[in-house]
Amino acid sequence: MPAEQVLADLHQMRAGDLPTHGGRTMAYVYDSGLAGIDELGAAAHALASSANGLDPTAFPSLLRMENEIVATAANLLGGGAGQVTSGGTESCMLAVLAARQARPDVDRPSIVFPVTAHAAFHKAAHYFNVRPIAVPVGDGFTADPEAMRAAIDDTTVLVVASAPSYAHGVVDPIAEIAAAAAEKGVRCHVDACIGGWVLPYFARLGVEVPLFDFRVDGVTSISVDLHKYAYCPKGASVLLHRDASLRRSQYFASAAWPGYTMLNSTMQSTRSGGPIAAAWAVLRHVGDDGYLDLARKTLAAVRRIGEGLHRAGLIVLGDPVSTLLSVTSADTDLFSLADRMRERGWYVQPQFAFQNSPANLHLTVTAANHGNEDLFLTDLAGAVADATPVEVDTRVLDGIDAATLTGEQFGELLASVDMSAGMAAVNTLLAAAPAGLRERLLVEFLGRLYTS
Numbered sequence: 433m434p435a436e437q438v439l440a441d442l443h444q445m446r447a448g449d450l451p452t453h454g455g456r457t458m459a460y461v462y463d464s465g466l467a468g469i470d471e472l473g474a475a476a477h478a479l480a481s482s483a484n485g486l487d488p489t490a491f492p493s494l495l496r497m498e499n500e501i502v503a504t505a506a507n508l509l510g511g512g513a514g515q516v517t518s519g520g521t522e523s524c525m526l527a528v529l530a531a532r533q534a535r536p537d538v539d540r541p542s543i544v545f546p547v548t549a550h551a552a553f554h555k556a557a558h559y560f561n562v563r564p565i566a567v568p569v570g571d572g573f574t575a576d577p578e579a580m581r582a583a584i585d586d587t588t589v590l591v592v593a594s595a596p597s598y599a600h601g602v603v604d605p606i607a608e609i610a611a612a613a614a615e616k617g618v619r620c621h622v623d624a625c626i627g628g629w630v631l632p633y634f635a636r637l638g639v640e641v642p643l644f645d646f647r648v649d650g651v652t653s654i655s656v657d658l659h660k661y662a663y664c665p666k667g668a669s670v671l672l673h674r675d676a677s678l679r680r681s682q683y684f685a686s687a688a689w690p691g692y693t694m695l696n697s698t699m700q701s702t703r704s705g706g707p708i709a710a711a712w713a714v715l716r717h718v719g720d721d722g723y724l725d726l727a728r729k730t731l732a733a734v735r736r737i738g739e740g741l742h743r744a745g746l747i748v749l750g751d752p753v754s755t756l757l758s759v760t761s762a763d764t765d766l767f768s769l770a771d772r773m774r775e776r777g778w779y780v781q782p783q784f785a786f787q788n789s790p791a792n793l794h795l796t797v798t799a800a801n802h803g804n805e806d807l808f809l810t811d812l813a814g815a816v817a818d819a820t821p822v823e824v825d826t827r828v829l830d831g832i833d834a835a836t837l838t839g840e841q842f843g844e845l846l847a848s849v850d851m852s853a854g855m856a857a858v859n860t861l862l863a864a865a866p867a868g869l870r871e872r873l874l875v876e877f878l879g880r881l882y883t884s
């Protein structure tokens with residue numbers, strides 16, 4: 433097939449996706465709104481995507497770019513030595529791995545984190561055979577430092593806090609948590625995947641941002657995603673350790689086979705130079721002043737949208753200090769509201785009730801939302817007016833058990849849900865399922881999506 437035809441097909445397929453520009457997709461994507469950024473990232477990506485970060489001596493350009501990216505992140509976050517990884521999940525998982533590997537003396541290692549920490553920490557626990565100790569949070573959805581302190585024991589290899597949490601956009605009391613960890617000689621990771629490239633600029637703009645970086649005693653590692661508020665192409669994050677000695681246990685070497693001695697700094701072995709070069713190019717081009725300006729726009733947008741939600745009678749959960757808002761309502765069906773917004777060209781992300789957190793809609797606000805805040809709020813008001821609860825017979829879940837679910841049962845369940853009017857029916861049903869069953873149902877669903 434001719435190359436032009438292949439690309440034409442790709443263009444056509446991409447047209448069916450959620451838009452990645454213009455601020456209309458308020459999860460998954462981050463748009464600076466700056467002209468030329470995507471083209472620059474793509475050009476740099478293309479220049480380096482055939483190079484392999486597996487061997488930094490063979491591709492010194494990648495080594496140099498990675499060192500420069502990490503230095504820029506360290507400059508923003510109070511120091512440290514680190515690595516570029518493929519994303520936030522890899523950064524968080526490596527922080528857990530490094531902490532576990534540094535404590536071979538601990539028999540059944542555990543990690544302590546607030547329930548609001550990103551699910552990447554459950555994933556790390558699952559992959560690395562570490563016990564997850566998830567500590568409930570208080571009314572404002574920030575970590576409870578006393579409860580965290582009490583959860584640390586002889587098996588704890590890492591304590592985690594978020595700056596901010598993804599679900600509510602609130603910053604945990606990092607100083608108290610890091611102090612508790614340090615007292616017990618345990619590492620403390622700050623997950624600043626989503627906030628690390630924007631909160632320092634918010635602070636410079638006068639926002640009261642609690643200290644969350646290496647200026648806080650006891651913080652031993654920080655993750656910050658480049659593909660979020662550094663607006664770089666996807667596939668780039670940074671994991672910083674307070675110093676290079678703490679990083680050593682993250683590295684992996686193996687001479688136990690007849691091939692080249694494997695030497696890896698991250699979970700990947702072959703590592704595309706594409707995301708590294710793309711991130712390096714975008715960071716250089718936007719620069720410190722550019723990020724400050726983007727943060728100014730984002731701050732204006734998040735404030736205006738937050739006030740508008742309040743005026744519309746919706747409730748913003750917690751006291752978000754960042755770029756994320758989660759909204760709930762006592763009298764509007766949120767799953768229906770999400771569908772009505774989708775009809776109006778906006779994607780907002782449903783989050784299910786969890787412990788003290790009610791069902792809500794998550795909004796990731798980026799610089800591209802600045803200028804169209806009122807459009808969003810007008811559409812939201814219309815969507816609120818049109819939102820009506822869907823009738824779903826949740827009794828179809830009766831007798832369905834996560835441990836014994838069969839493909840046939842799942843098929844029947846799927847067939848019973850009317851998705852013609854949107855996702856509300858599915859979400860209402862999933863919301864009625866206990867967490868373990870919801871996980872199981874979604875895994876089954878994923879297996880059906882991947883048909884090959």
Ligand SMILES: *Cc1c(COP(=O)(O)O)cnc(C)c1O
Binds near residue numbers: 522596597625
């Ligand atoms: C996005 C995010 C992650 C995971 O990052 P991915 O790039 O999606 O793997 C981890 N923690 C927080 C707080 C995040 O917002």
